[in-house]
Amino acid sequence: MRDFPGIVGLSISVSLAATLAATAVSLPIGTALAIFSFRGRRLIVVLINAFFGLPPVVVGLVLYLALSHSGPLGFLGLLFTPTAMVIAQGIVAIPIIAALVHRAGERAWARYGDELTSDGATRLQAIPQILMIVRADLVTAVLAGFGRTVSEVGAVILVGGNIRGLTRTMTTAIALQTSQGDLSLALALGAVLVGISISVSATVFALAGPARTAGSDEV
Numbered sequence: 302m303r304d305f306p307g308i309v310g311l312s313i314s315v316s317l318a319a320t321l322a323a324t325a326v327s328l329p330i331g332t333a334l335a336i337f338s339f340r341g342r343r344l345i346v347v348l349i350n351a352f353f354g355l356p357p358v359v360v361g362l363v364l365y366l367a368l369s370h371s372g373p374l375g376f377l378g379l380l381f382t383p384t385a386m387v388i389a390q391g392i393v394a395i396p397i398i399a400a401l402v403h404r405a406g407e408r409a410w411a412r413y414g415d416e417l418t419s420d421g422a423t424r425l426q427a428i429p430q431i432l433m434i435v436r437a438d439l440v441t442a443v444l445a446g447f448g449r450t451v452s453e454v455g456a457v458i459l460v461g462g463n464i465r466g467l468t469r470t471m472t473t474a475i476a477l478q479t480s481q482g483d484l485s486l487a488l489a490l491g492a493v494l495v496g497i498s499i500s501v502s503a504t505v506f507a508l509a510g511p512a513r514t515a516g517s518d519e520v
Contacts, residue, residue, distance in 0.1 A: 304465065304474075305486065309493055312470040315383055316451040319390035323446050327395050328439070331402025336410050336424050336431065346403065352396035360392050361456030368460065381462040386470070389456035394446035401445060405438030406431055441505050448501045452494065 334346055366372050368380040379385045409431050417427040432439065454472035461468035463477060471490045478487040 304469070305489060307466060308469055308471055308474050308490065311383065311468075312451060312472070313497075315386050315457075315470065316390060316447060316453075319387045319450045320394055320443060320447040322387065322391040323394035323398055323450075324443050326391075327398035327442075327446075328402055331399040331442075332406050332428055332432065334399075334403045335406030336414070336428060349396050349399050349403065353400050355393060355396060356455070357389070357393050357453050358455030358459065361389055361459030364389050364392070364456065365459045380460060381464060381468060383461070383468060385460040386457045386468060389460045390450040390453055393453055393456060394450050397449055398442045398446040401442035402435075402439060405435040405442070409434045444501045444505050448498060451497055 330345075330349075334342060334349075364385065365380065367374045368377065368385055369375055370380075379388070410427075413431070413434065414424075414427065417430060418424070422430070452472060454470075454476060457468070457470055458473045458476070461470070461473070463469050463473040469477075471494055475487045475490050475494075478484070478490075
């Protein structure tokens with residue numbers, strides 16, 4: 302049980318970093334797909350939604366091959382490090398956040414886009430207003446991404462290696478400790494994961510109603 306605080310701390314820090322990175326990539330992508338029309342837009346939307354359920358173990362395998370010593374990115378020395386885990390989790394979260402942002406932004410633009418442009422705003426200038434309107438959905442998208450990353454096991458065990466004190470997260474530790482018969486640690490870590498899941502769901506529920514009500518009055 303002495304490893305418990307370190308495992309929980311690493312899991313949360315890696316997942317937060319991955320979620321922030323994924324949000325930084327996904328927010329402009331989802332917003333652009335919702336508001337702007339350009340060649341290839343429909344294909345990108347289809348691909349993002351197709352990757353919504355991307356198997357994490359496949360992400361881990363591809364990333365492992367890329368970061369291995371014989372891979373094209375092997376010179377970076379990132380394999381079996383927390384950085385590799387952040388990259389893997391971020392890749393898994395990007396299509397989830399981007400798809401949710403796109404759907405919310407598209408609905409808002411269909412409802413308020415004409416009114417915003419008739420007031421003289423360009424599509425680019427209308428982005429902050431649209432994001433304000435859908436801020437509840439943005440929170441939901443980010444929390445969904447975090448929930449996905451913190452519960453991920455397939456990709457992180459491949460690129461992280463489940464190394465004690467370095468890359469062992471809650472999910473990989475649960476799998477290992479269960480196989481070794483150390484159910485006390487596995488159950489304790491499982492309780493933390495369940496607590497995080499409940500907290501994420503409760504936060505979405507608490508924020509969604511008031512934020513949507515406020516958002517509907519923005520325009």
